Amino acid sequence: MTTWAIAANGLRKSYGDKTVLDGVDLHVAAGSVFALLGPNGAGKTTAVKILSTLISADGGRAQVGGHDLATGAQAVRAAIGVTGQFSAVDGLITGEENMLLMADLHHLPRSEGRRVAAELLERFDLTEAAHKPASTYSGGMKRRLDIAMTLVGDPRIIFLDEPTTGLDPRSRHTMWQIIRELVTGGVTVFLTTQYLEEADELADRIAVLNDGKIAAEGTAEELKRLIPGGHIRLRFTDPAAYRAAAAALGEAAPDDDALTLQLPSDGSQRELRSILDWLDSTGVEADELTVHTPDLDDVFFALTGDARIPHQTDQTSQPNDINEPAQPTQATQSKENAR
Numbered sequence: 001m002t003t004w005a006i007a008a009n010g011l012r013k014s015y016g017d018k019t020v021l022d023g024v025d026l027h028v029a030a031g032s033v034f035a036l037l038g039p040n041g042a043g044k045t046t047a048v049k050i051l052s053t054l055i056s057a058d059g060g061r062a063q064v065g066g067h068d069l070a071t072g073a074q075a076v077r078a079a080i081g082v083t084g085q086f087s088a089v090d091g092l093i094t095g096e097e098n099m100l101l102m103a104d105l106h107h108l109p110r111s112e113g114r115r116v117a118a119e120l121l122e123r124f125d126l127t128e129a130a131h132k133p134a135s136t137y138s139g140g141m142k143r144r145l146d147i148a149m150t151l152v153g154d155p156r157i158i159f160l161d162e163p164t165t166g167l168d169p170r171s172r173h174t175m176w177q178i179i180r181e182l183v184t185g186g187v188t189v190f191l192t193t194q195y196l197e198e199a200d201e202l203a204d205r206i207a208v209l210n211d212g213k214i215a216a217e218g219t220a221e222e223l224k225r226l227i228p229g230g231h232i233r234l235r236f237t238d239p240a241a242y243r244a245a246a247a248a249l250g251e252a253a254p255d256d257d258a259l260t261l262q263l264p265s266d267g268s269q270r271e272l273r274s275i276l277d278w279l280d281s282t283g284v285e286a287d288e289l290t291v292h293t294p295d296l297d298d299v300f301f302a303l304t305g306d307a308r309i310p311h312q313t314d315q316t317s318q319p320n321d322i323n324e325p326a327q328p329t330q331a332t333q334s335k336e337n338a339r
């Protein structure tokens, strides 16, 4: 049975008459990376603030690290680390002083605090800069220091609110590596991001927040299969074989210049198998067969644009009871449904 690091049901939050979260369910397996995606203003930060006890929800229930947000906020705070869009780094003091301040906040004995600070500064490649004021650090260094500070308390669940916004590609990759190492060490990471590539790279499961609700949830591959546009491409080197195949596979879209035929497909194993069987039965033998699935950009636009596909959650079951969670939901919607 899955152990949920985070289990939330029916979270609601409004500011005045603006409903930001309108019944949001989130289930994050322990030791996994979960990415919450959504357009600007969708409520990602609001969800992080609620789950990290910074603000309270207007409705719904949630457990974080096995503790109820409503009755065990203190225990939740002890189990988590949060690095937000507004960093906890104090620019006026050095990196090391920032770390020691954090160690003091966690009531670590002085020598233990120094040991932990030195270890984390080393791990995040900040030893050389440790005695310089943090205001002189680059954006990437500040983010690394921010995460290092979060880790002083050895949290088992970390919320990273847009951890790579504004970073250059190299710093972004460094941050991804840091996140992967955290997860290897058993930490659960709840990530919000504007970068679909980041979610694709890192996340075990992804939820897309739109209009106050989770529009879809699943692995990157499952989400990509939700929307039309996937296809199988058959490439031929022999023009005669290409023409024979085009005649045999009447419904394939031909490209006479590239000698390719394109067949619609959701990229699933089952459909691939039936297409291969069909090719065998018609005697078609391509020189190359490639499966193309839509990327997360396509998914994001389809789920958050005007021409949205139906809400996935309308068609799949979500665990309703945070005490008796079901397995993480599977994106079972077929391409036909998605259309």
Ligand SMILES: Nc1ncnc2c1ncn2[C@@H]1O[C@H](COP(=O)(O)OP(=O)(O)OP(=O)(O)O)[C@@H](O)[C@H]1O
Pocket (backbone or CB within 6 Å): 015, 020, 038, 039, 040, 041, 042, 043, 044, 045, 046, 047, 194
């Ligand atoms: N304290 C507040 N008072 C009033 N409205 C707020 C408050 N905090 C957030 N909001 C509003 O709630 C909505 C969701 O904001 P939130 O910061 O959670 O979105 P987000 O998905 O994190 O956006 P972004 O990607 O731009 O960071 C926005 O319309 C925002 O203006």
